[in-house]
Amino acid sequence: MISSQRQHLIVSRLRARGAVRITALSKELGVSAMTIRRDIAELADKGLLKRVHGGAVSTSTLLSEPLFSVKSQMDIGLKDAIAQEAVKLVSPGDVIAIGGGTTAYVFAQHLLESQQSSGITILTNSIPVAELVQALESKDVEVIVTGGVITRSNSLVGPIADKVIASLRVNTVFLGTHSVSVPRGFLMPNSLEAATDMAMMDIADRTIILTDHTKWSSTSLSLFAKFEQVDTVITDDELDPDSIMKTRDLVKELILAHPAEPEKLEA
Amino acid sequence: MISSQRQHLIVSRLRARGAVRITALSKELGVSAMTIRRDIAELADKGLLKRVHGGAVSTSTLLSEPLFSVKSQMDIGLKDAIAQEAVKLVSPGDVIAIGGGTTAYVFAQHLLESQQSSGITILTNSIPVAELVQALESKDVEVIVTGGVITRSNSLVGPIADKVIASLRVNTVFLGTHSVSVPRGFLMPNSLEAATDMAMMDIADRTIILTDHTKWSSTSLSLFAKFEQVDTVITDDELDPDSIMKTRDLVKELILAHPAEPEKLEA
């Protein structure tokens, strides 16, 4: 049997069962465990599966860290500062949209704790944001969730989401972004998510992008907004001066949030 | 069994029950308590659960709410048995809808752990169900979430939900119910939820109601289904004989699930 055939079978079994054991594969495929091990190593290099002790698991069965509780605690100070600036742009009674991602989630947290949120209506495609509002049921905040299929990052996207969004109108949309490309605009790694973000911008009078300075140094696949389509960009003051200057030229308004003390956590 | 699979099951059970004990997991999974302890420690490091004396509790926002965890704790044995019967009615490749409530959630839990769930598509208006599928994304299961506004019970309802649902078609819909009124049918306390349940039934070839025997003794406001509109009712065998007889006359099919031993947890 050709090795690629064998590897195909391994992946296929993995898809069906979620996990495979080297000893079992060795018996089923009639080759030695060493061969299976080498196959798995190769497949893991290609990112088709994840090696674990005793076999392999599909990358999706792998339990990763929860997206919204502990992730990116590093930059939590930055996100907090950015969120607080964003909260100032909301007025009681507004109808706003909130996109996916951790930055938007932190914004939602701060917004709900503030006074600005009284009487507002929130449209969101972020499950965590929706749950957040629901959990803090004290406020007179209405939440509308776009439907759609769920992405890894717990956002709802796809034609259903886009269609629901298109049937509504909001004052302001708050979006996070995966990366910022200085000449081009704002990008997401998932094109469906990008499409949904665009749909939200289409129904909003005002678009506000929330993004910390680290996003300037990364890049992604799908552009969802050019600079001229965005009304306000809120980031933190750690962004390098060169990028600040270039961005300020491109965008209508650039707000720099000032994070509190680095807070070297000690005893 | 591969350790990541085991950890997966732990998280899975945790989501269903809200809390798990080490002794119980040790028996259920057939490994020593020390192994479970090590798994839990690892999962706690990832932030997927919180360690407590004797076991672990969920940190997830969706289950830290007393509403969901306490309720699903109560009659967990009944719901498990009912869920297992319901899982048998699903075939790989099916397109099914799952409604809100804890019973439907437990069903989703069992379904995803079973083989039947391979290749299925799930339409749901339950945020917890959506998150569950997303979190356990081990199988090739697609989830479509109806949009809408969120109710106290974390279900999505309202015109948006109904409209999205109306644009789709499913083989089978699985619904919980708040109460069963023997001459009339199945009721929910919230009329919006009732409307959404009706919308789901409208697009389904087959309607299946999941409900434990306690629901016969309560009553609610809004009727969402008459007996003749329902194809199958699954309940547990603790329902009193009189109600069984009367219900059997009214419904096309009545399945009685037999809960396992009360399982007074001891050695």
Next chain:
DNA sequence: TCCAAATCGAACAGATTTGTGCGATAATGT
């Protein structure tokens, strides 16, 4: 408050898995 039972964590031992080196075999190119 005190005590008994349960739970926890650390350390050790046994079992399983893994990586590397080496030789054998099969496939490929000249």
Next chain:
DNA sequence: ACATTATCGCACAAATCTGTTCGATTTGGA
């Protein structure tokens, strides 16, 4: 036909995982 390369299987040492024992700690009730 010959040489070259790639693939496979085996053996042994290192690493990892798991179970058990045992004292320390926590829990819950008298």
